[in-house]
Amino acid sequence: MRRIRVGLLGLGTVGSGVFKALKSNRDVILKRTDLLFEISGILVRDRQKRREVDGIQPLLTTRFEQLLEQKVDVVLEAIGGVEPARTYIERALKAGCHVVTANKELIAKHGVELDALAQEKGVQLLYEASVGGGIPVLGTLRHLLKSNRIHRFSAILNGTTNYILTRMETEGISFDQALAEAQQKGYAEADPTSDVDGLDAAYKLAILGRLTFEVDVPVSQVSCRGIRDINPWELQLARSLGYRIKLLAQGEQYGEKGPLSLQVGPALLPFSHPLARIEGVHNAVHLEGDIVQDVTLVGQGAGERPTASAMVEDLCNVCCLPADHGCSAGEATLLPVDTGGSRFLFLETRESITQAKVAEVREVLRQIGLAVTDVSALREGKNGLAIILRRWDPSYPAVLLAELGLDVTHVVDRPVFGAVSSSDPALAASVS
Amino acid sequence: MRRIRVGLLGLGTVGSGVFKALKSNRDVILKRTDLLFEISGILVRDRQKRREVDGIQPLLTTRFEQLLEQKVDVVLEAIGGVEPARTYIERALKAGCHVVTANKELIAKHGVELDALAQEKGVQLLYEASVGGGIPVLGTLRHLLKSNRIHRFSAILNGTTNYILTRMETEGISFDQALAEAQQKGYAEADPTSDVDGLDAAYKLAILGRLTFEVDVPVSQVSCRGIRDINPWELQLARSLGYRIKLLAQGEQYGEKGPLSLQVGPALLPFSHPLARIEGVHNAVHLEGDIVQDVTLVGQGAGERPTASAMVEDLCNVCCLPADHGCSAGEATLLPVDTGGSRFLFLETRESITQAKVAEVREVLRQIGLAVTDVSALREGKNGLAIILRRWDPSYPAVLLAELGLDVTHVVDRPVFGAVSSSDPALAASVS
Ligand SMILES: NC(=O)c1ccc[n+]([C@@H]2O[C@H](COP(=O)([O-])OP(=O)(O)OC[C@H]3O[C@@H](n4cnc5c(N)ncnc54)[C@H](OP(=O)(O)O)[C@@H]3O)[C@@H](O)[C@H]2O)c1
Ligand SMILES: NC(=O)c1ccc[n+]([C@@H]2O[C@H](COP(=O)([O-])OP(=O)(O)OC[C@H]3O[C@@H](n4cnc5c(N)ncnc54)[C@H](OP(=O)(O)O)[C@@H]3O)[C@@H](O)[C@H]2O)c1
Numbered sequence: 063m064r065r066i067r068v069g070l071l072g073l074g075t076v077g078s079g080v081f082k083a084l085k086s087n088r089d090v091i092l093k094r095t096d097l098l099f100e101i102s103g104i105l106v107r108d109r110q111k112r113r114e115v116d117g118i119q120p121l122l123t124t125r126f127e128q129l130l131e132q133k134v135d136v137v138l139e140a141i142g143g144v145e146p147a148r149t150y151i152e153r154a155l156k157a158g159c160h161v162v163t164a165n166k167e168l169i170a171k172h173g174v175e176l177d178a179l180a181q182e183k184g185v186q187l188l189y190e191a192s193v194g195g196g197i198p199v200l201g202t203l204r205h206l207l208k209s210n211r212i213h214r215f216s217a218i219l220n221g222t223t224n225y226i227l228t229r230m231e232t233e234g235i236s237f238d239q240a241l242a243e244a245q246q247k248g249y250a251e252a253d254p255t256s257d258v259d260g261l262d263a264a265y266k267l268a269i270l271g272r273l274t275f276e277v278d279v280p281v282s283q284v285s286c287r288g289i290r291d292i293n294p295w296e297l298q299l300a301r302s303l304g305y306r307i308k309l310l311a312q313g314e315q316y317g318e319k320g321p322l323s324l325q326v327g328p329a330l331l332p333f334s335h336p337l338a339r340i341e342g343v344h345n346a347v348h349l350e351g352d353i354v355q356d357v358t359l360v361g362q363g364a365g366e367r368p369t370a371s372a373m374v375e376d377l378c379n380v381c382c383l384p385a386d387h388g389c390s391a392g393e394a395t396l397l398p399v400d401t402g403g404s405r406f407l408f409l410e411t412r413e414s415i416t417q418a419k420v421a422e423v424r425e426v427l428r429q430i431g432l433a434v435t436d437v438s439a440l441r442e443g444k445n446g447l448a449i450i451l452r453r454w455d456p457s458y459p460a461v462l463l464a465e466l467g468l469d470v471t472h473v474v475d476r477p478v479f480g481a482v483s484s485s486d487p488a489l490a491a492s493v494s
Numbered sequence: 495m496r497r498i499r500v501g502l503l504g505l506g507t508v509g510s511g512v513f514k515a516l517k518s519n520r521d522v523i524l525k526r527t528d529l530l531f532e533i534s535g536i537l538v539r540d541r542q543k544r545r546e547v548d549g550i551q552p553l554l555t556t557r558f559e560q561l562l563e564q565k566v567d568v569v570l571e572a573i574g575g576v577e578p579a580r581t582y583i584e585r586a587l588k589a590g591c592h593v594v595t596a597n598k599e600l601i602a603k604h605g606v607e608l609d610a611l612a613q614e615k616g617v618q619l620l621y622e623a624s625v626g627g628g629i630p631v632l633g634t635l636r637h638l639l640k641s642n643r644i645h646r647f648s649a650i651l652n653g654t655t656n657y658i659l660t661r662m663e664t665e666g667i668s669f670d671q672a673l674a675e676a677q678q679k680g681y682a683e684a685d686p687t688s689d690v691d692g693l694d695a696a697y698k699l700a701i702l703g704r705l706t707f708e709v710d711v712p713v714s715q716v717s718c719r720g721i722r723d724i725n726p727w728e729l730q731l732a733r734s735l736g737y738r739i740k741l742l743a744q745g746e747q748y749g750e751k752g753p754l755s756l757q758v759g760p761a762l763l764p765f766s767h768p769l770a771r772i773e774g775v776h777n778a779v780h781l782e783g784d785i786v787q788d789v790t791l792v793g794q795g796a797g798e799r800p801t802a803s804a805m806v807e808d809l810c811n812v813c814c815l816p817a818d819h820g821c822s823a824g825e826a827t828l829l830p831v832d833t834g835g836s837r838f839l840f841l842e843t844r845e846s847i848t849q850a851k852v853a854e855v856r857e858v859l860r861q862i863g864l865a866v867t868d869v870s871a872l873r874e875g876k877n878g879l880a881i882i883l884r885r886w887d888p889s890y891p892a893v894l895l896a897e898l899g900l901d902v903t904h905v906v907d908r909p910v911f912g913a914v915s916s917s918d919p920a921l922a923a924s925v926s
Binding site: 083086087090091093094095196197198201202205206207208209210211334336339341351352353354355356357358359360361362365367368370371372374375377378379382383384388389 | 515518519522523525526527628629630633634637638639640641642643766768771773783784785786787788789790791792793794797799800802803804806807809810811814815816820821
């Protein structure tokens with residue numbers, strides 16, 4: 063039996079989850095790994111705050127130094143944000159401690175230098191919980207898909223927005239209503255900006271992109287759009303065409319050591335795509351490798367227990383598995399967002415769109431120079447018009463608006479991911 | 495750089511896949527693991543056979559001894575069947591070689607003793623490819639979900655039958671037609687018995703059950719039913735009720751160290767279940783852990799490349815990751831198959847079933863003593879009648895037949911998995 067002294071930073075949602083899991087699963091962990099974890103101290107902001115966990119008072123401290131003085135072997139960081147988390151992690155690594163963190167913002171912004179510091183000090187820095195909550199995505203990349211070249215991945219990395227989109231689509235409620243519901247259920251923060259504007263997903267995408275393609279990915283260069291401008295009509299029109307709209311994080315490398323495209327934004331997925339059916343707060347990652355073909359991992363992307371699970375697994379793994387320092391090959395070359403390809407255009411209108419209007423739209427599209435086969439779908443609804451085009455030019459919306467004289471309240475265009483077709487007509491029919 | 499000498503047993507679908515992957519991905523592997531794999535020899539049955547792979551002739555041998563004499567570090571077994579694979583693996587382990595195999599039959603039947611032998615000899619025996627093809631299921635259990643108690647899993651572990659069921663449902667073709675199609679596409683063997691009767695899935699279930707629940711699972715005690723008696727009408731009636739029929743491998747433990755239930759057989763899954771949408775030759779495993787909650791892994795369950803991927807990953811891992819010998823706690827106590835719970839009853843009839851007949855059926859069910867709320871669904875079709883009952887007794891089909899005087903050609907009842915309800919009415923409506 064090896065005793066491992068653990069210093070815990072933060073006792074919020076994730077920190078308490080870790081504390082409870084280490085207690086409830088102590089025997090399983092000991093049996094399987096021969097490791098006995100002891101929490102030597104817990105750093106919090108406020109020692110007087112009422113805590114959910116009993117008998118914890120003597121462990122609490124507000125001074126990081128005091129925690130380090132306990133000669134801990136591993137520091138678990140569950141504070142969040144860049145500072146003081148970054149300083150604490152640096153000091154822990156320099157003191158020869160392994161570090162496990164759930165902090166996606168910090169790892170997205172400073173992962174490269176912190177990884178290098180860990181390597182220099184001969185300790186490990188693991189951050190499974192920072193991407194996909196309980197889903198062992200990073201471990202799968204590091205240890206289980208070592209020999210594969212992954213050339214593309216697509217992922218749903220933010221449970222809050224996936225929950226909001228699911229509710230808007232199935233209940234027909236507005237973004238604001240769905241957000242309020244998510245906040246009430248504890249799925250969204252009081253300040254939901256980071257989730258709904260896609261920033262949280264962009265942090266995770268930057269981390270996943272770096273580990274997958276083995277190049278440094280500056281998070282500031284990841285293209286990022288959120289879901290604030292999506293409304294329920296758009297979701298339902300897309301559905302009637304055989305698609306669902308998801309906040310998708312995508313990464314692709316063009317050729318070995320080639321440039322990358324990394325983007326977060328709403329995109330249409332055909333029903334047949336493995337990510338189209340990911341509902342509510344679930345996250346999922348779809349990887350495409352040259353030997354394994356495709357692998358999809360699905361699970362709970364956040365929440366006390368799943369996130370704690372990832373941190374506790376990391377805690378076992380810093381003690382059991384060898385370090386994997388990857389092999390970063392310098393900074394990534396990021397391509398600008400591709401606005402070509404297939405695209406979904408949605409015009410929200412004050413009036414109902416009639417079949418006669420649809421005929422007019424077809425005529426305008428023809429005049430623009432689009433062939434019949436370029437228009438893969440055209441659907442009118444009570445509150446708008448949806449078109450899927452196989453060829454796209456950013457000028458199309460303006461031309462359509464000018465020609466049609468519609469009273470348009472909202473124009474959006476979105477990329478269509480995967481094969482453009484109503485690949486599951488039975489499903490499409492069911493909601494049209 | 496570490497040079498690793500590899501002896502390959504078998505150069506069929508999987509063996510050639512491994513050979514090609516080691517060649518095509520040599521640089522990636524070397525860069526990431528610092529390992530250089532060299533194939534020292536390849537055991538085949540027939541040296542004269544024409545081979546797909548060029549320049550391989552000098553490596554071929556038909557004598558296992560000759561291969562071992564080359565002082566190989568790792569033996570990869572891709573022959574299949576119990577003998578001579580078992581003898582070769584034993585001799586390799588005794589000679590101090592690590593062993594990687596794709597052989598589910600062998601590991602299901604003799605995994606316990608072979609694992610023990612490997613442990614005794616201080617070498618590793620890995621068999622990721624034996625369960626779920628390219629999907630890293632076993633690695634996830636061994637290394638990434640170490641601290642979780644997994645109390646239940648459900649899985650689709652046979653791609654051939656999943657392909658057949660998918661085609662029968664979507665095309666309305668018979669079992670025989672779908673099987674012929676699968677054989678033509680190379681998804682099914684000339685002798686499909688092991689796949690369609692559920693044996694292949696039972697082997698994999700036994701392996702998965704042993705690693706998940708950490709007890710020895712005698713494969714002979716796994717309850718096993720195949721898909722030969724399923725017909726397209728049944729699939730479509732189930733679908734009209736909001737379910738899909740899948741060949742499901744299920745494992746559950748009742749209480750810590752409690753008895754197990756392990757069964758393979760067709761079961762109904764509501765559309766909302768993560769496995770309901772697994773199409774064609776894909777495999778999937780849905781795990782439920784006490785901290786992580788649920789994790790689903792999906793990917794290609796067979797085929798040259800995905801299977802080779804799993805073997806090559808294992809090959810890297812025997813050299814990079816520490817052994818995980820699990821902690822088997824004696825032999826499993828297996829519960830008999832539970833015939834209670836919710837159940838789907840399907841009566842295939844020569845005549846069309848009318849609404850009047852349905853009223854009669856309701857009356858008979860009432861007479862048997864079932865409340866209105868016990869009957870969750872009742873649907874008539876051109877070729878039969880489908881009922882979902884929340885309470886079940888094996889005598890029900892006989893009573894119904896006796897009372898109704900229908901010309902029934904086929905009676906089947908199947909378990910219903912997950913919550914009994916048409917949980918996705920839109921989908922259900924789409925096919926009714
Ligand atoms: N919540 C999730 O589901 C989830 C999922 C994946 C990753 N994460 C990541 O996990 C981290 C923690 O999230 P959380 O939801 O657990 O946050 P939280 O509930 O807000 O808890 C934060 C904890 O850190 C402590 N803390 C904050 N600032 C501190 C400071 N300057 N010095 C000392 N202690 C400080 C707080 O102390 P007091 O208790 O005294 O206020 C509190 O215990 C974040 O990086 C987050 O992105 C969270
Ligand atoms: N195929 C898949 O997609 C898949 C997926 C997962 C797991 N697996 C497992 O992988 C293993 C191999 O499957 P496979 O599809 O590659 O089989 P296969 O195509 O039939 O190839 C078998 C190979 O083994 C050789 N062999 C057979 N008996 C032998 C003996 N007594 N002595 C020496 N060599 C012998 C054959 O030699 P010759 O070439 O000279 O005939 C052939 O090269 C099986 O355990 C299978 O269950 C297969």
